[in-house]
Amino acid sequence: MSAPSGPAHRSVANIRSPTSANPGAPASPHTPLRNISSAFGSPSSLRAEEDTVILELGSRYLRAGFAGDAVPKAIIDFGPEEQRRAGDYSRWELGYKRERREEKSWGETHELWRPDLRGLDLGLVGDKIDRAVRDAFTKYLLIDSRPRRMSLVLPSALPLPLLSAVLNTLFTNFQPPTISLMSAPVLSTVAAGLRSALIVDVGWAETVVTGVYEFREVQCTRSVRATKLFGEAMFRLLADDLDPTRSEKESSEKNVGTKKNTLPTLEECEEIASRMAWCKPGKYVETRKLSRGLTPVKEEDELKVSMRSLNVSGDPDAGSMVSIPLSSTNPPQSVLLPFSKLAEPCETALFATGTSAEDLDDEELPLHLLVYRSLLHLPVDVRSICMSRIVFVGGGTLIPGLRKRVLDEVANLIDEQKWDPVRGKAVDQYRSNPKLQRTKPRQPGPTEILEAQGVMETPIPSAALVEQEHDPIEEQLKKEAAKGKPLAEFGHLRAVDSLGAWSGGSLLSQLKVPAISMVEREQWLQHGAAGASKATDINVVAAHRQSMGPGAFKSGDRSSFTLGLWG
Amino acid sequence: MASFTPYTYFQCPCTDTSTPTRNLGDEQPPETEENSDDERTFDPRAPRSNYSLYPLEHLFYCEDCHQIRCPRCVLDEIVTWYCPNCLFEVPSSTVKSEGNRCTRSCFQCPICVAPLSVSSLEAPPEGLGAELASQQNGPFVLNCAYCMWSSKETGIQFEKPNGIFAQLAKIKNGGEPILTAKDRRKDREERKRDFSGSSAAEESQENEAPINLDPNERLDPESQFSNLKAFYQTQMAESSPVSALGFTGDYGYGSPGALSRIMGLYTGGSYADKKSKTKSGTMREARDALEGLQIDPLSDEDAINKLRTEGWESTASAEQRHEQTTHTPFLSDLRPVAYLLRTKRSKRCKTCRHILSKPESKVQTTRFRIRLVALNYIPSIIIKPLQPILPTASPLLAPLNPVQFLLTFKNPLFDSVKVTLATPAKTPGRFPTKVTVLCPQFEVGANTDVWDEALRDNNTKSSLSGEKRRTKAEASEGQHQAEAGKVWERGRNWVSVVVEVVPPSLRIEDSEWLKSEEMKRDGGEVRDGEEVVEIPVFVRVEWEGEVGGEDSGLGGGGKDKEVREKRELAYWCVLGLGKVDVD
Structure with missing residues (x-):
């Protein structure tokens, strides 16, 4: 970023040197200069041709790298330390301390954007992206500012104003000829080697569960229980430990200013959260049926035994103590916490233990409930495919034990509630009591006739619960169709590892799979977001059908562009 | 943090043309938008200003556009790639295939960031003929001289002392081989x-x-x-x-x-x-x-047990993880980090594509072939308090107490320049500082050769005292007052003027009539950075320069023949003067 001219080169001799840096600008340097420059520029043009830069934007981090890399070369955060003025090196000073900042909400100064766009300065978002991308290019990717194609990996529900700001920044400041837009959940699916999956993305502001079927997003549910809440819960845990009376004080009066330096900073809380936090295994581990076919029974039993011996699932008092040094508090100190307590933020923030299911808002479902509900809302066929392809991505899933916990809880929910969306006391009573069913208001039509025929003894189950009728022809057809194909896993819970959305983007770009939404620079600068036609207007049906094949290439009528999902 | 060094920042004029600030969902558009751009006061505390302000040393000056160029409005071209540790120049064809990292034996310690050195595990030969034993025998390890970390801790040993990168790529932590x-x-x-x-x-x-x-x-x-x-x-x-x-x-x-x-x-x-x-x-x-399908084994019990038994010290910190390419929760997972390559870059103006800066391609030299830095074209500003601060006094500014600062403009050009300063009477923000520039218009002399001056003044005084000579009448008096409309001090190519500021009071609970309008709207706590007195100054520089391109003369000679051209440059500056005492 910074100019290469350090103070060492600013000698008087250079200023005065009449041949090179004379402000009178003599004619002689000009002509040879251009020649030299074009000559020395040539080798890197070779590089530029093949490189597509993949950028993934999230609310906390930018990931950047070349197509074909397995992992991003640069991961750059948008924290306040990165947002200083150029040439402000105070953070490298000896004895510099990150001070705790007053924020409206937890981690606000660390975000690139927030889901609530009201009052968000889009210009600032553009500035942040510009600096981060520039940083990534110069420091990690080591590329010059030659125009090169970009692929942008974006969350699938990015608001149009934000997308517009992002594209504006990239097009005006970096001059890429084209930018391809790709959606993160689909790429996560690709990077897992799957065609369909249930992507559970425990991100910063929200956890998004996306059902992807045959490379298409079919459903998306979200909850605010994500890393942001988790970090805040960790902060509260530490703050309460440092000052047990804090919560009372805060409720009675607002005297945060005086206590500013006694509490740990966000950075430190996040560090502790990423280093020491863990997730308790579900309560149902012992009783749960072993439904995952791939883990050998013996191994799991061994694990259970070892866990029991170490009291992982035992009572909290028996846990060992962990000492955590805090350096951001004044004075620095270390807190001694029972190990089991470090699992509490995860419990309260992500699984909402202690809150009854009735009290939960629609937007703050705990993770397991969110996964279960989104599976429930999927059509049966899609559900059976997706439930054995659950992919965990996002920073929150790195908490040890979290993924297993979610799956265990979901398995338990399935055991308890089956796939029945109707719940409640009345329904339970209704089901358990056949009399109630009989006394339901009579409806004209087939029911009446059936009852009249005297099928009174057995209650009629609802149509959804009836076993499907056996159809030999259908079965034969299916068998025939499945002949060439390998058997697909379905119908049981299984988690699959993904390399992540960035790697998926890198993979697809290297395989030269064109994205549905490819924005050209000229068109964008001319029309902006208004110039985009709706995805349905453009004949991309073929591309949709075959988004992995070269067929997608043909269908794109490049005279107009679409923002695809985001338009 | 009690001490404070005054600073100056320059705003690159390219900022105005980029994406405009737009707030979504604002009830009414801010009134300032109705005014034309020229009249808008630049607010150094606005969150966006951090991205357009640069120290003078970071800026370039394009001679063809006659404009300041910041890192955002230049184009980069890479001259060489090199390893910062071994200074080996990497050819451009192999940079990418090597993953932008040094593939020789340059590694950084995964614990601290110090360079690692290769050393043998065997004791060096001693006794008779020790000098003759030219080669040490393996196995070799990577050692950190700073924190004493050794790759042996993670079970990595090497057979040969060179080509560590290739060897490391074949060994997992713990010594098992990796399938390449x-x-x-x-x-x-x-x-x-x-x-x-x-x-x-x-x-x-x-x-x-x-x-x-x-x-x-x-x-x-x-x-x-x-x-x-x-x-x-x-x-x-x-x-x-x-x-x-x-x-x-x-x-x-x-x-x-x-x-x-x-x-x-x-x-x-x-x-x-x-x-x-x-x-x-x-x-x-x-x-x-x-x-490529990976079934998630969900077996985090080992990790949890390790956390429980080994505790905080066994885990890797956020910075240590950031250096690694894979997820490494524990110290034992960390691997030596190969040095990232660095580049030497030449810069071009984005609008006219002329080269602004071009370093020599050899890695070891720090010379530049072309270097059109703004420092050679724009008057630099040095700030110091007019009254010297006593070492016993607090370095903080007393609220509501007028303080005078001396701004020294130094002209790097070979022509004299006219400088016009404009400041808002009150700085924007919740805690406005009152600012008065006592002499907003003045001329700064040309940066002629020091020896010219010395020779000219030869018969009267030594050159140094000649420079220091005050042009003001009050110079003879011991304690003098700054006077409005007059330059404080003047030298060969520099001029000092006085600016008077009245720092704000940072007390929230001030009486109502003292409060600014912003304060009435937003009466929150004092936020980070609000105690610093920063003054936006609009600087306009005018000079008559030579018409670029055709003449070959130097700054000094042949003035009568040349066609002179009037040049003008205008930009915002931010002067950081000091911190206000909060109490």
Whole structure:
């Protein structure tokens, strides 16, 4: 970023040197200069041709790298330390301390954007992206500012104003000829080697569960229980430990200013959260049926035994103590916490233990409930495919034990509630009591006739619960169709590892799979977001059908562009 | 943090043209938007201003556009890539294949960031003939001289003292060998041959015994990625339509499907036929680790147990993790970090494409061939308090107490410049500072040769005292007052003027009439950075320069012949004067 001219080169001799840096600008340097420059520029043009830069934007981090890399070369955060003025090196000073900042909400100064766009300065978002991308290019990717194609990996529900700001920044400041837009959940699916999956993305502001079927997003549910809440819960845990009376004080009066330096900073809380936090295994581990076919029974039993011996699932008092040094508090100190307590933020923030299911808002479902509900809302066929392809991505899933916990809880929910969306006391009573069913208001039509025929003894189950009728022809057809194909896993819970959305983007770009939404620079600068036609207007049906094949290439009528999902 | 060094920042004029600030959902547009851009006061505390302000040393000056250029409005070109540790110049063709890292033996310590050195585990030979024993014997390890970390701690040892990068790529933490990408590729090819049923069995027996890869093994991201890539490539080749030749452009010929078709054209179609028979309509999913599928074992119990037993000290910090490419929760997972390469870059003006800066391509030299830095074109500003601060006094500014500062403008040009300063009477923000520039217009002398001056003044005084000579009448008096409209001090190519500021009171609970309008709207606590007195100053510089390009004369001579051209440069500056005492 910074100019290469350090103070060492600013000698008087250079200023005065009449041949090179004379402000009178003599004619002689000009002509040879251009020649030299074009000559020395040539080798890197070779590089530029093949490189597509993949950028993934999230609310906390930018990931950047070349197509074909397995992992991003640069991961750059948008924290306040990165947002200083150029040439402000105070953070490298000896004895510099990150001070705790007053924020409206937890981690606000660390975000690139927030889901609530009201009052968000889009210009600032553009500035942040510009600096981060520039940083990534110069420091990690080591590329010059030659125009090169970009692929942008974006969350699938990015608001149009934000997308517009992002594209504006990239097009005006970096001059890429084209930018391809790709959606993160689909790429996560690709990077897992799957065609369909249930992507559970425990991100910063929200956890998004996306059902992807045959490379298409079919459903998306979200909850605010994500890393942001988790970090805040960790902060509260530490703050309460440092000052047990804090919560009372805060409720009675607002005297945060005086206590500013006694509490740990966000950075430190996040560090502790990423280093020491863990997730308790579900309560149902012992009783749960072993439904995952791939883990050998013996191994799991061994694990259970070892866990029991170490009291992982035992009572909290028996846990060992962990000492955590805090350096951001004044004075620095270390807190001694029972190990089991470090699992509490995860419990309260992500699984909402202690809150009854009735009290939960629609937007703050705990993770397991969110996964279960989104599976429930999927059509049966899609559900059976997706439930054995659950992919965990996002920073929150790195908490040890979290993924297993979610799956265990979901398995338990399935055991308890089956796939029945109707719940409640009345329904339970209704089901358990056949009399109630009989006394339901009579409806004209087939029911009446059936009852009249005297099928009174057995209650009629609802149509959804009836076993499907056996159809030999259908079965034969299916068998025939499945002949060439390998058997697909379905119908049981299984988690699959993904390399992540960035790697998926890198993979697809290297395989030269064109994205549905490819924005050209000229068109964008001319029309902006208004110039985009709706995805349905453009004949991309073929591309949709075959988004992995070269067929997608043909269908794109490049005279107009679409923002695809985001338009 | 009690001390405070005054600073100046310059705003690059390119900022105005980029995306305008727009707040979504604002009830009414701010009134300032109605005014024209010239009248808008630049607010140094606005969050966006951090991105457009630069120290003078970071800026360039384009001689053709006659404009300041900041890092955002220049284009980079890379001159060389080199390793900052061994200063080896890496050819551009291999930079990317090496992953932008040094592939010799340059490594950074994963614990601290100090460079690692290779050392032998055996004790150096002693006694008679120790000097003759030229080579130490292995095994070798990487050692950190700063924190005493050694790669032995993670179970990594090397056989040879050189080519560590290649050796490290074959060893896991703990000493187990890693299957290289080459081995995996070989294995894939063999499997492909098996599937296609060609008679390649004899061939494979000729080679070394094929490695049997476990279909359920845990892959690292690199190999999972390469497996996935190979899998998708074969799938795409199989599922692509037969009419692959119909495509234009490199998509058609680049795709393996088209290749197979082309090959089938002349071999009687047998190749293509065989393919089409086995072809299934759609791509299938990856089935095992060899195709890149990784079933999540969900076995985090080990990690939790390790956390419990070994505690905080065994985990890697956020900074340490950031350096690693994979997820490394524990110290034992960390691997030595190969040095990232660095670049030497030349810069061009974005609008006219003229070179602004070009370093010598040799890594070791720090010289520049071209260096049009703004420092040589724009008057620099130095700030110091007018009354020297006593060492016993507090360095903080007293609220509501007028303080005078001396701004010294130093002209680097060979022509004298006219400087006009403009400041808002009150700085924007919740705690406005009152500012008065006592002498907003003045001329700064040309940066002529120091020796000219010295020779001219030769018969009167020494050059140094001549420079220091005050032009003001009050110079003879011991204690003098700053006077409005007059320059404080003047030298050969510099001028000092006085600016008077009244720092604000940072007390929230001030009486109502003292509060500014912003304060009434937003009466929150004092935020980070609000105690610093920063003054936006609009600087306009005018001078008569030579017409660029055609003349060859230097700054000094032949003035009468040349065509003079009036130049003008205007920009915002931010002067950081000091911190206000909060109490």
